[in-house]
Amino acid sequence: MWQRFAPALPANPWNWIAVWRRNFLVWRKVALASILGNLAEPMSSLFGLGFGLGMIIGGVEGTSYISFLAAGMVATSAMVSATFETIYAAYARMQTNCTWEAVLCTPLTLGDIVLGEVAWAASKALLAGTAITIVAVALGYAEWSSIPYALPAIALTGVTFASLAMVVSALAPSHDYFIFYQSLILTPMMYLSGAIFPMSQLPGSFQRIAALLPLTHSVDLIRPAMLGRPVDSVGLHVGALCIYAAFPFLVSAVLLRQRLMR
Amino acid sequence: MSTAAVDLFQVSKFYDDRVVVDALSFTVSPGECFGLLGPNGAGKSTLARLILGVASPDAGKICVLGEPVPARARLARRGIGVVPQFDNLDLQLTVRENLLVFGRYFAMSAAEVKAVTPSLLEFARLENKADARVAELSGGMKRRLTLARALINDPQLLVLDEPTTGLDPHGRHLIWERLRSLLARGKTILLTTHFMEEAERLCDRLCVLEHGRKIAEGQPLALIEQQIGCQVIEIYGGNPHELLPLVRPQVQRAEVSGETLFCYVTDPEQVRLRLANRTDLRLLQRPPNLEDVFLRLTGREIKD
Numbered sequence: 023m024w025q026r027f028a029p030a031l032p033a034n035p036w037n038w039i040a041v042w043r044r045n046f047l048v049w050r051k052v053a054l055a056s057i058l059g060n061l062a063e064p065m066s067s068l069f070g071l072g073f074g075l076g077m078i079i080g081g082v083e084g085t086s087y088i089s090f091l092a093a094g095m096v097a098t099s100a101m102v103s104a105t106f107e108t109i110y111a112a113y114a115r116m117q118t119n120c121t122w123e124a125v126l127c128t129p130l131t132l133g134d135i136v137l138g139e140v141a142w143a144a145s146k147a148l149l150a151g152t153a154i155t156i157v158a159v160a161l162g163y164a165e166w167s168s169i170p171y172a173l174p175a176i177a178l179t180g181v182t183f184a185s186l187a188m189v190v191s192a193l194a195p196s197h198d199y200f201i202f203y204q205s206l207i208l209t210p211m212m213y214l215s216g217a218i219f220p221m222s223q224l225p226g227s228f229q230r231i232a233a234l235l236p237l238t239h240s241v242d243l244i245r246p247a248m249l250g251r252p253v254d255s256v257g258l259h260v261g262a263l264c265i266y267a268a269f270p271f272l273v274s275a276v277l278l279r280q281r282l283m284r
Numbered sequence: 285m286s287t288a289a290v291d292l293f294q295v296s297k298f299y300d301d302r303v304v305v306d307a308l309s310f311t312v313s314p315g316e317c318f319g320l321l322g323p324n325g326a327g328k329s330t331l332a333r334l335i336l337g338v339a340s341p342d343a344g345k346i347c348v349l350g351e352p353v354p355a356r357a358r359l360a361r362r363g364i365g366v367v368p369q370f371d372n373l374d375l376q377l378t379v380r381e382n383l384l385v386f387g388r389y390f391a392m393s394a395a396e397v398k399a400v401t402p403s404l405l406e407f408a409r410l411e412n413k414a415d416a417r418v419a420e421l422s423g424g425m426k427r428r429l430t431l432a433r434a435l436i437n438d439p440q441l442l443v444l445d446e447p448t449t450g451l452d453p454h455g456r457h458l459i460w461e462r463l464r465s466l467l468a469r470g471k472t473i474l475l476t477t478h479f480m481e482e483a484e485r486l487c488d489r490l491c492v493l494e495h496g497r498k499i500a501e502g503q504p505l506a507l508i509e510q511q512i513g514c515q516v517i518e519i520y521g522g523n524p525h526e527l528l529p530l531v532r533p534q535v536q537r538a539e540v541s542g543e544t545l546f547c548y549v550t551d552p553e554q555v556r557l558r559l560a561n562r563t564d565l566r567l568l569q570r571p572p573n574l575e576d577v578f579l580r581l582t583g584r585e586i587k588d
Contacts, residue, residue, distance in 0.1 A: 025355050029337070033358055040388040047385060048376050120372035126338050127366035128389035128437075129358050283338055284299070 030279035031133035041125065041138025042145070049146075060150045064099035068092060068154065071218070072163075083220055085249055092158035093245035094217030096151045096172065100179040101237055104147035105208060108187035109200045112139045116191065122282065132283060136275050140184040147180025148173065155248065164248035171247035179240040182263045185270040186236070192277035211237045216245075236266040288347070289314045289441050289472040290335055295344030297330055297496070304330045306496040307344070314440070317463070317473040319483040319504075321574065322493035328476035329369055330496075332445045335474065336361060349441060362390065365434030369445040369476075371426045375419040379410055379429055382418060383436055390437040400436065407462065408432035424455030431462060441472045448482060460485060480574040492578060499581045504574060511580050512572035515552050519545040521565040531555050539579050546579060548572070 032038060049056060072088030082090040115121040125135050155172050158164040164172075190203045212218065214228060215237035221229055232238050239259040246253040253259075290312040297305040305327045312318040320328045333339040335348055337357020346353040351360035374382050380401060387397035405411050408428040413421065421429065427447065434442060447463070448456040463486055467473060477483050483490050484504045492500040492507075500507055514536060519527060524545035528538055534554040535547040549555055552569050559565055 026340075029354065029357070040385075040391075043388060044374070044385045047381060048374065051376060119375070120368075120370065121374065123368065124372040124386075125389055127336055127361065127364070127368070127443075128386070129362050129391070130389050131358060283340070 027276060027279065029131050029133070029283060030136075030275040031131065032137045033129070033131045033134055037130050037134035038138035038141055040130065041135050042142045044121075045138070045142040046145075057149070057153070060099075060103055060146070061153055064095045064102075064150070064154055065157065068095045068158075086163070089158075089163040089249060090220075090245070091218065092154070092163045093248040094215075094241055096154045096158070096176060096248065097179055097215075097237060097240040097244050098212050098217050099154055100147040100151040100176045100240065101183045101208065101212075103150040104143040104180040104183040105187040105203075107143035107146045108139065108184050109191050109194070109203065110197065112143065112188070113191045113194065113197060113200075115139075116278075116282070117197075126282070132279055133275050136188060136271070136278060140181060140188060140271060143184035143187070144177055144180030147183065148177045151176035151179070151244075158248065165250035168248045168250055171253070172244050175240065175243040175247060178260065178263050178267070179237075179244075182236050182240070182267040185267045185274065188274035189270045189277065192274045192281060211235050214238070216241050236263060239263050239266075287314070287350075288312060289316075289349060290318070290474055291345075291347040292331075292335075293345045295334065295341045295346055297327070297334060297339065298342050304496050305334065305341070308491075308493075308496065308498055309344075310491050310498065310501065312472060312474055314472050315467070315470050316488040317467055317475060317486050319487035319490035320474070320476040320493060321478070321480070321483045321487075321490050321578075323478055325495075326478075326493040327496035328478075328493060329445055331493075332366075332443055332474075332476055335443060336364065336366065362437065363440045365437065365439035365442045367427075367430050367434050367442070367444040367447050369449065371430050373418045373426060373429060373433070376417065378415050378417055379405070379421070380414045382429065382433060386433045387436045392436070397436070400438075404432040404435055407435065407465075409458070422455075424451055424458065427451060427455065427459060428462070431459065435466075439471070441474065442466065444473060444475045446476055446478070448477075448479065456482075480578070484574050490574075492574075492581065494582050500577065507577050508572050508574060511577045512548060514548050514550045514572065516570055516572050516576055517547045517549060517552055517555050518568040518570070519547065519559070519565055520568075522562065527559075527565075531558055534558055537580075539583065541579060546576065548576070 068091060072091045076087035079087045122135050126132065152173060155164065155169060159166055159169065190200065194200060214232040215235050217237060221232050224232060239262045243253060243259045288311045293309050295305055295308050320331055322328055330339065334341055334346060335353065337354035337360065340354045348360040349363045353360055374385060377385065383401050383404060384394060384397050405414055408431060410425060410429060413425065418426065418429065448459050451459065463473060475486060487504055489503055491498050520543055524540040524543060527545050528540065531547055535549045537548040539546045547555055556567065
C-alpha cells in the first residue's frame with residue numbers, strides 16, 4: 023500500500039524547490055506583463071466597486087466600504103491567482119507541454135512536482151495579494167502595521183486554493199472544463215464569503231454554508247489584520263485553511279498518480 | 285541484486301483488459317546497446333515507462349542498476365538519462381537554461397551544471413546556440429539538446445525512446461554517430477525503435493516485439509542469418525499474388541506484403557531469368573535485413 027503511493031508523495035522536504043525554481047526562471051522573463059495582468063482585474067474591481075458602490079453604501083462595519091472591500095479583494099485575488107496558475111499554467115505543463123513527464127524521468131517524484139507547483143502558485147498568489155495590500159496601505163485604506171500579519175494569511179490562502187485547484191486539474195479531461203470550477207465554485211464563493219459584502223447580509227442558512235468556505239476563513243484573517251483590528255479565532259481559521267490545503271493536496275497527488283503513472 | 289543494467293523477469297502490463305506487455309523477460313548487460321524493436325503499438329514505450337518506474341507492472345520483476353523498480357525507481361533514476369519519444373524541452377528557456385533546470389532535478393548546484401555545460405554543448409554540437417531560445421532550434425538541434433540534457437547527471441544507463449523519429453536522414457545519422465561515441469565511453473543504452481536500419485547499425489543485441497510479446501532475441505546479424513540466411517529479391521510493379529506461382533519453384537520462401545513480393549533465394553539469377561520477359565516489373569536484389577526477419581516472424585512489414 024505504502025509503496026503504491028510513495029511516488030505520489032514528496033520524496034523529501036526540499037526536492038520541490040527545483041520545480042519552483044524552474045517556474046520562477048520562466049516567469050522572470052515575462053514578470054512585468056504577468057504582474058500587470060494579474061493586478062489589473064482586482065485593482066479595477068477595488069476602485070470601481072469601492073468608489074462607485076462606496077458612495078451609495080457609505081460605511082460598512084465601522085469603516086469605509088473601500089477599506090472593507092480592499093481586504094476582500096486581497097483574499098479574492100490570492101484565490102484567483104493561485105487557482106489560475108494551477109488550472110491553466112500548471113495544467114499546460116502537465117498535459118500540453120509534457121514538462122512534468124520530463125521531470126518524472128529524474129529522481130523527483132510526482133509528489134515533489136505537485137508540491138513545487140502548489141508552492142509556485144501560492145507564491146504568485148502572495149505576490150498578487152501583497153501588491154494590492156501595499157496599494158491599499160499607500161492610499162490609506164489599510165494600516166502599515168497590518169502587512170506582517172496579512173502576508174502569512176495571503177500565502178496560506180494561496181497554498182489552500184492551489185491545492186484545491188490541483189484536484190480540479192487532476193480530474194479535468196481538458197482545459198474546457200475549468201470554466202465550471204470558476205463559475206460554479208469560485209464566483210459563488212466570492213459572494214458568499216464576505217469578501218464583497220458582510221456575511222451578516224446573507225440569509226441564515228447561507229451564512230452556515232458560508233462559514234465552511236475556505237475563502238471565508240481567509241477573509242476573516244486578512245480583513246481584521248488590514249484594518250488594524252484584533253483577529254478572532256486565529257487558530258480556527260488557520261486550522262481550517264490548513265485542512266483545506268493538506269487534504270486536497272493528498273487527493274490530487276493520488277489522482278495525478280492514477281492519471282500520469284498508469 | 286543483479287549485475288545487469290536492466291533485468292526484466294516475466295513482466296506483464298495491462299491497460300484495462302488489453303495486454304500491452306506480455307510476460308516479457310530480457311537482460312541488458314552493462315556497456316551494451318540493447319534494442320527493443322517493433323511496430324507502433326508493440327509496447328516499446330510502455331516498456332520504457334516500466335523501466336523508469338513511471339508505470340508499474342501488473343506482474344513480474346524489474347531491476348534497474350541494481351534497484352528494484354518501481355519500489356526504488358527514484359534511486360535507479362539517479363543513474364539514468366532519458367530521451368523521450370517526443371521532445372519535452374522548456375521552449376521558453378535557452379539551451380543553457382534547459383540544462384541548468386534539469387541539473388537541479390538531479391540536485392546539482394548551478395556551479396556543477398556550469399562546469400559540465402560546455403562539454404555537453406560540444407557533444408550536442410550546439411556550442412554557438414547556448415543562449416538561443418529552444419523554440420528557435422531546428423528539430424535535429426532539439427533532439428541533440430534532449431540527448432545532452434539526458435547526460436547532465438553522467439548516467440550509466442541511457443533509455444532512448446525512438447530517438448530519431450521525425451528527423452531527416454542527416455539529423456538521424458548525426459544522432460547515431462553521437463550514440464556510438466557514448467557506447468565507446470562505456471555507457472549502456474536501451475533503445476526503442478521501429479527503424480530496422482537504426483537497430484541494425486547501433487544495437488549489440490535486440491529483442492523483437494509484437495503485441496507486447498518477444499518474438500525473437502539476439503544479435504542483429506545472427507538473427508538475420510538464422511531467420512533468412514540468403515539473398516532477397518523484392519519484386520514490384522505487378523500483382524504479387526499472380527507472380528508468386530511463377531517464381532515459386534526458384535525461391536526458398538516468398539512473402540507478399542502490400543504490393544511487393546519478397547523472394548528469399550540462394551540463386552537470384554534463376555528468378556531474374558524466370559522473369560526476364562516481364563519488362564513491367566522492377567526487381568531489387570539486396571542482402572537480407574531485420575525487416576525480412578520481422579516479415580518472416582509476423583507475416584507483415586514493420587514499416588508504417
